[in-house]
Amino acid sequence: MLRSAMNTICKASLVSLAMFCILGSAGGAARASDESGEQLFRQEKFVAAERAWTKAARAGDLRAQYMLGLALISGRQFPLDEQRGLAYLAALSDRGHGDATYALYGYRLRKHLVSAADATALLEKAAAQGSVNAQAELELPSGERGLQMAGDELDLMVPARVSKLEAAGHAGALVRGRKVYEESCQVCHAQGLVNAPRPTDRPVWELRNKQGFDVLVKHAIDGFRAHPPKGGMPALTGDQVRDAVFYMSSGRSK
Incomplete structure (x- = not known):
């Protein structure tokens, strides 16, 4: 059971990476700005990446809002700003963004801000919204959940550090x-x-x-x-x- 679940999560991670590479966002100008932000982030130009993502997020780019939310709550590459990051993710979650809901699940679980029952409900919500990581994690025994935390996509964007x-x-x-x-x-x-x-x-x-x-x-x-x-x-x-x-x-x- 555990081996099968792990295989599923690995497949889910590959799907996430594939989606990460091909996902577009609303509006040509905003999409171009977001891609610039991701390129800057990969080059470890984090200050410039934050500016580019913020500009795109304000223009309504959902992908930029999501990546900026992850970066701000992780505090690993950007200065930690949990309030702002959570606001981006919560707004996206309310709009049906499964990966944002999954990020909120991981954050709240890591911070011990949610009960086991509420965590499961949030994970199920993320899965229903289409998050492949959440769908894979639901196959794990409850004791093995919560090990994939928000920020994984950010880590994978900097190959030298992976x-x-x-x-x-x-x-x-x-x-x-x-x-x-x-x-x-x-x-x-x-x-x-x-x-x-x-x-x-x-x-x-x-x-x-x-x-x-x-x-x-x-x-x-x-x-x-x-x-x-x-x-x-x-x-x-x-x-x-x-x-x-x-x-x-x-x-x-x-």
Whole structure:
């Protein structure tokens, strides 16, 4: 069941990427501005991208409103502005935009702003509105939901910052990584023993992520300072350690 669900989510992610490449928006001028915003974002010219997206969003471009909403609530590439980002996404959700509704679901779940029943209702709404990611996530057991958070599309737009692990299917890696973390890593990381960063220590992980994901994985496998090789669990494979590092450092962990 879980393998089937993971395959479905991977397919959904591919569909999302395909849709991301071909989706158009209303109005030729607005569409051109939005494409410029996406091009600037891919080039990591984030200030210019925000300006271009804002201009297109004000002109009524739905795609620009959606991408700007994601960027503003993630705070990873743009200055964090949750109120403004949520306003864009909520307005789109009210208009039947499934991906915006799915982004709201992920945000509220991550922030613990919604009950389990309300989260399921929001996920079902997103699926009914046509979000392929929401449709795929509904096939997962309830305990495995909520691992794909808002901002995934933004991450995928900057290829240099997307690890091979993410490209291969980040949803599956998160599920596998959480399992490895809970079985082998949380003894130290959940308590912050010997300065082991907790999964919820976002500023610490953001600082470490600047070294590059592959560097973090190498340190975890080979050992670094007080961290023993493979966290003192020699039976773990390199891929398992990689998954666990991805889960802890990704910002999606609970």
